[in-house]
Amino acid sequence: xxxxxxxxxxxxxxxxxxxxxxxxxxxxxxxxxxxxxxxxxxxxxxxxxxxxxxxxxxxxxxxxxxxxxxxxxxxxxxxxxxxxxxxxxxxxxxxxxxxxxxxxxxxxxxxxxxxxxxxxxxxxxxxxxxxxxxxxxxxxxxxxxxxxxxxxxxxxxxxxxxxxxxxxxxxxxxxxxxxxxxxxxxxxxxxxxxxxxxxxxxxxxxxxxxxxxxxxxxxxxxxxxxxxxxxxxxxxxxxxxxxxxxxxxxxxxxxxxxxxxxxxxxxxxxxxxxxxxxxxxxxxxxxxxxxxxxxxxxxxxxxxxxxxxxxxxxx
Amino acid sequence: xxxxxxxxxxxxxxxxxxxxxxxxxxxxxxxxxxxxxxxxxxxxxxxxxxxxxxxxxxxxxxxxxxxxxxxxxxxxxxxxxxxxxxxxxxxxxxxxxxxxxxxxxxxxxxxxxxxxxxxxxxxxxxxxxxxxxxxxxxxxxxxxxxxxxxxxxxxxxxxxxxxxxxxxxxxxxxxxxxxxxxxxxxxxxxxxxxxxxxxxxxxxxxxxxxxxxxxxxxxxxxxxxxxxxxxxxxxxxxxxxxxxxxxxxxxxxxxxxxxxxxxxxxxxxxxxxxxxxxxxxxxxxxxxxxxxxxxxxxxxxxxxxxxxxxxxxxxxxxxxxxxxxxxxxxxxxxxxxxxxxxxxxxxxxxxxxxxxxxxxxxxxxxxxxxxxxxxxxxxxxxxxxxxxxxxxxxxxxxxxxxxxxxxxxxxxxxxxxxxxxxxxxxxxxxxxxxxxxxxxxxxxxxxxxxxxxxxxxxxxxxxxxxxxxxxxxxxxxxxxxxxxxxxxxxxxxxxxxxxxxxx
Numbered sequence: 088x089x090x091x092x093x094x095x096x097x098x099x100x101x102x103x104x105x106x107x108x109x110x111x112x113x114x115x116x117x118x119x120x121x122x123x124x125x126x127x128x129x130x131x132x133x134x135x136x137x138x139x140x141x142x143x144x145x146x147x148x149x150x151x152x153x154x155x156x157x158x159x160x161x162x163x164x165x166x167x168x169x170x171x172x173x174x175x176x177x178x179x180x181x182x183x184x185x186x187x188x189x190x191x192x193x194x195x196x197x198x199x200x201x202x203x204x205x206x207x208x209x210x211x212x213x214x215x216x217x218x219x220x221x222x223x224x225x226x227x228x229x230x231x232x233x234x235x236x237x238x239x240x241x242x243x244x245x246x247x248x249x250x251x252x253x254x255x256x257x258x259x260x261x262x263x264x265x266x267x268x269x270x271x272x273x274x275x276x277x278x279x280x281x282x283x284x285x286x287x288x289x290x291x292x293x294x295x296x297x298x299x300x301x302x303x304x305x306x307x308x309x310x311x312x313x314x315x316x317x318x319x320x321x322x323x324x325x326x327x328x329x330x331x332x333x334x335x336x337x338x339x340x341x342x343x344x345x346x347x348x349x350x351x352x353x354x355x356x357x358x359x360x361x362x363x364x365x366x367x368x369x370x371x372x373x374x375x376x377x378x379x380x381x382x383x384x385x386x387x388x389x390x391x392x393x394x395x396x397x398x399x400x401x402x
Numbered sequence: 403x404x405x406x407x408x409x410x411x412x413x414x415x416x417x418x419x420x421x422x423x424x425x426x427x428x429x430x431x432x433x434x435x436x437x438x439x440x441x442x443x444x445x446x447x448x449x450x451x452x453x454x455x456x457x458x459x460x461x462x463x464x465x466x467x468x469x470x471x472x473x474x475x476x477x478x479x480x481x482x483x484x485x486x487x488x489x490x491x492x493x494x495x496x497x498x499x500x501x502x503x504x505x506x507x508x509x510x511x512x513x514x515x516x517x518x519x520x521x522x523x524x525x526x527x528x529x530x531x532x533x534x535x536x537x538x539x540x541x542x543x544x545x546x547x548x549x550x551x552x553x554x555x556x557x558x559x560x561x562x563x564x565x566x567x568x569x570x571x572x573x574x575x576x577x578x579x580x581x582x583x584x585x586x587x588x589x590x591x592x593x594x595x596x597x598x599x600x601x602x603x604x605x606x607x608x609x610x611x612x613x614x615x616x617x618x619x620x621x622x623x624x625x626x627x628x629x630x631x632x633x634x635x636x637x638x639x640x641x642x643x644x645x646x647x648x649x650x651x652x653x654x655x656x657x658x659x660x661x662x663x664x665x666x667x668x669x670x671x672x673x674x675x676x677x678x679x680x681x682x683x684x685x686x687x688x689x690x691x692x693x694x695x696x697x698x699x700x701x702x703x704x705x706x707x708x709x710x711x712x713x714x715x716x717x718x719x720x721x722x723x724x725x726x727x728x729x730x731x732x733x734x735x736x737x738x739x740x741x742x743x744x745x746x747x748x749x750x751x752x753x754x755x756x757x758x759x760x761x762x763x764x765x766x767x768x769x770x771x772x773x774x775x776x777x778x779x780x781x782x783x784x785x786x787x788x789x790x791x792x793x794x795x796x797x798x799x800x801x802x803x804x805x806x807x808x809x810x811x812x813x814x815x816x817x818x819x820x821x822x823x824x825x826x827x828x829x830x831x832x833x834x835x836x837x838x839x840x841x842x843x844x845x846x847x848x849x850x851x852x853x854x855x856x857x858x859x860x861x862x863x864x865x866x867x868x869x870x871x872x873x874x875x876x877x878x879x880x881x882x883x884x885x886x887x888x889x890x891x892x893x894x895x896x897x898x899x900x901x902x903x904x905x
Contacts, residue, residue: 119788123795127436127444128807130795131523131818131825141518170591171437171575177591236623243631251631252619254593349619349628351593359434359592364788 092389099381103374107159110373111152114366121364125168142168142366155370164374165367167360174371177356185352187257188275188345189337191268195276196283197330201323203280204287208295209314219284226281231340235274235347242270252349271348275340279333286329290322335380425612425903427885429896430625430637434592434618439575440560441512441519446807446894447618450638452560453895454597454614456580459487459506459559460551462810464659464891466720468551472501472561472581482546482847489537493604495563496585503533508564510541518572523825524558546845548852552811556893583609583898592618610887610902629654629880635903636881636888638896641761642705648880658878659890660710660717662808662815665765666871667691667754667801672830674797680744681752681800687778688867690740691752694776695769696732701873704764710874714860715806715815717874722812722853724860737776749777754801755793758784765872766803794828802828805875810893812856813844820868831868835859 122138123130139145143154158165164174200223207219243251250267257264294300295318303313342354349355353372360368435448440456443449461471473487493501510531513521527547532540543550553559566579578586583605584597595616599609617634619625622641626648628634640648640656648656669688670677681687697711710717713729741750752773756766763784770780780801785793794802809815817840818824822832836859843855863869877894887900 118792119786120792120795121788123791124788125444127520128446129444129520129523129818129825130791133523133825134520137517169436171442171572172591180591236627239624239627239631243633244627247631251624251628251633252617253633347621347624349593349617349624351590355592362786362788 088392091392092385095385095388099385102381103378106377107156107374108152110370110377111155112148114369115148117361117364119364121168121366124362124364155367159374164371167365167368169360169363169365169368174367177368178353178371178375181351181353181356184254184256184350185338185341185345185354187264188268188272188341188350188352189334191265191272192275192279192337192340193330193334195273196279196333198280199276200280200283201287201326204284204326205291205314205319207284208288208291211292219288223281223284226277229277231274231278231343232347234277235271235344238270238274239347254348254350267348267350271344271350274347275337275344278340279336282333283326283329287322287326290325291318294318294322334383338376425610427611427614427636427898427901427903428634429614429616430619430628430634431616432618432620432622432625432639435595435616437575438578438586438589438595439572440557440562440578440580441516441521442572442575443557444520447616449557450894450896451595451597451616452557452580452582454582454584454898455578455586456560456562456582457493458556459554459561462552462555462891462893464889466810466892468555471555476551478847483543485541485543485550486534487539487541489539490604491537493581494602495561495566495581496579496600497563497566499563499565499579501561501581502536503539505561505564506539507531507533508567509561512562512567513558516572521558524553524556546847548844548847549811549813552809552814555810584614587613605899608899610900611898614898626880629882632882635885636879636896638877638879638894640878640880642708642876642878645708645878646706653883654880655883655885656878656880657888657890658708658876659892661875661877661894662716662810662892663806664712664715664717664808664815664871664874665762665803665805666869667769667803668794668819668829668869669801669867670797670799670828670830671866671868672832673828674830676797676800677830679800680746680750684744685866686740686744687746687750688870689865690737690744690776691773691778692867692870693730693733693737693740694773694778695870695872696772697729697872699732699772700765700768703768704761705873708878709876711872712874713864713871715819715869715871716812721849722856724857724864726857727860727864732772734776737778741777746777749779751779751781752800753781753783754803755783755785755790755799756803757787757790759787762803769803769872797828797830807894808892812852813840816840816856816859817844820863829868831866833862833866836862 122135122144125138126134143151155165166173167177203219203223207216210216239251242249249269252267254267255263300313300318303317341352342358345352345354346358357369357372431447431450433445433447435451436443436445438448438451440452457472459471459473460468463469472490472493474490475488477486489503489506495501510525510528513519513525514528527543527545527550528541529544530542534540561581563579567574583600583603585600587596587598589595598613599611603609619628625637626640626644629637645656648654669681671682676682701707701709701711711729712718713727714723716723718729741747754766756762766782770782773780790802793799794804806815818826820827820831821837821840839855839859843852846852877890879890881888884904885901886904887902889897891897
């Protein structure tokens with residue numbers, strides 16, 4: 088077991104190294120000169136030169152890379168070119184915000200997707216099934232930014248029920264924090280609810296045809312007990328796996344949603360950094376996210392081994 | 403009696419709580435500011451924040467005259483190389499450090515010599531600063547500089563606490579200390595910049611707000627929705643297309659003023675190989691393009707008439723606008739004749755790059771349609787802004803639709819763009835006569851001398867057209883109807899003196 092984890096960690100080292108090179112080069116491939124974005128309107132040549140000097144942008148690529156990775160290995164992700172703040176503290180500041188959004192969105196996604204999936208499987212071919220499918224497809228097809236703006240206009244401007252912006256951290260003002268997150272979490276959640284609904288539906292349909300469900304029915308159990316207690320439990324296994332995978336998608340979706348609802352999270356940080364050619368911030372974020380993904384994968388694999396004894400013998 | 407006291411106290415507390423809430427002005431900005439250090443800052447929205455946070459040596463009035471702020475009076479020596487300023491007494495910075503001549507010396511020194519200062523070019527003409535006495539400072543120049551006072555009315559003239567600057571060094575931007583009406587409280591990246599009233603402000607009687615908070619909301623539709631929902635009290639840069647609907651909304655007040663900037667098409671006439679194309683070589687072709695555009699129609703179609711059509715670096719009606727060259731009427735026949743004369747009777751191709759946002763792209767599409775009727779077939783290349791700037795500096799363009807936010811002194815709108823060594827001369831235009839005239843205009847404090855030089859340069863530039871000016875954007879603010887006392891300035895800043903809630 089420990090040997091397995093150790094081996095996986097060793098494999099992770101070259102992976103992270105390759106990612107770091109990739110992230111660095113991708114940045115350099117972006118057209119647009121960072122010092123031009125930095126210098127602002129008055130981009131006089133002396134300022135540009137001084138900026139290039141300061142951020143080692145005159146040096147060969149390989150030297151620039153080692154400047155960066157050298158500092159990263161010492162735990163220093165560098166300074167934001169735009170605001171002179173350390174990238175590490177920026178990331179630590181934004182991560183909890185996006186995490187809160189992702190968790191709330193997942194609650195919406197599961198809360199809407201799973202019951203709809205069950206209903207449409209149980210009442211397959213009925214009008215309930217069609218409505219559920221229609222809603223699911225709409226959730227998938229309606230763009231986040233459009234639904235977001237419509238919600239702001241309806242809920243905040245016309246009805247005045249929820250604030251359109253003004254996020255506060257959960258630790259500072261929990262009520263306000265949840266109020267401002269409801270709409271963005273809903274927008275983000277509906278898109279994922281569609282995926283969850285489809286998965287729940289097909290898993291349920293398979294399970295409902297299986298022998299043990301027929302046996303349960305034959306025993307004379309009430310239909311509700313059959314579905315909720317016997318069928319659903321087994322059908323949920325693949326759904327839980329999908330939910331875990333969706334977490335990555337949630338982070339990606341957060342980029343757009345945070346822009347519309349002006350939530351100061353990870354997504355907004357990375358978008359602004361790309362447009363301002365804030366190399367240090369973009370590199371830092373992508374690197375941290377990649378390492379996070381590798382760790383999540385490792386965690387999932389380990390959990391699988393613990394849950395499924397048959398896998399333990401595999402090397 | 404005890405009961406009445408309790409009730410009275412409770413009522414008082416409730417009233418104060420309500421009042422305190424109402425006295426916070428929340429302003430929606432289009433972007434997030436960059437580092438909050440007056441010497442390092444580069445963004446427009448940063449300047450809006452400073453207007454509440456920092457005082458300057460001098461300010462401008464809405465007609466762009468220089469008026470006192472921290473300096474109450476000033477005079478030039480006869481040869482215009484020495485500026486003596488009398489400073490306001492009894493002013494303190496937010497950390498209690500007194501404001502005096504030594505503080506001015508330290509501030510100008512920092513703008514000139516701080517390794518990360520972006521103000522160096524703005525104060526380059528200053529060769530010496532000395533404190534004559536506690537409240538008198540003398541600034542010496544290498545040669546006369548007509549733009550100096552205008553520079554001192556902006557970031558170069560903002561005074562920060564020398565004590566705090568010394569202690570914090572390059573980190574000053576994380577907790578800036580100035581002497582303005584509001585002091586810094588906190589900043590959360592991309593979320594908020596919070597300021598609160600500074601009780602010891604020298605002009606505190608004019609400040610009626612307890613706090614001001616700036617919230618960056620880039621999307622204009624969302625910014626307006628936040629204002630309508632009551633989550634903001636005021637927004638800057640309302641989209642011109644939303645102007646009519648906001649004006650018809652009884653809950654909102656809309657204020658607008660023509661800005662100092664312009665939008666136009668920069669033509670590549672001498673920046674690398676692409677300037678060898680016909681449009682870079684033949685001035686008549688550029689004249690034809692200019693003549694083919696109906697600037698009024700452009701303003702009506704894209705901006706619903708909210709902006710000001712233009713053909714010079716400054717808007718019509720201002721001091722240095724040359725009335726001899728009014729905004730040209732569209733003349734397709736004349737444009738065609740110019741093309742035919744240059745040998746392109748069958749039409750000619752031109753590629754113009756434009757920032758890939760919907761509004762600027764629409765501007766170019768309107769220009770494209772108009773130019774096509776005169777036989778100029780424009781291909782539009784929509785380009786992400788940072789890339790557009792790079793291609794513009796590198797000369798990888800024939801034409802580039804771009805603008806300038808504008809400066810208080812006319813020199814800032816023209817000199818660096820069309821002089822041979824100009825810092826932002828992407829067009830590559832170079833004419834020693836223009837250099838001579840524009841240098842003369844910037845080294846005289848006599849408006850008559852300056853006007854004559856600018857007008858003379860306009861004769862050449864209007865012929866050569868390295869930049870085809872199209873229009874001057876207006877600054878449009880929208881605010882809740884209960885916000886009153888706001889006055890629009892053409893520099894687009896939000897001055898909070900006199901602004902109050904009318905509840």
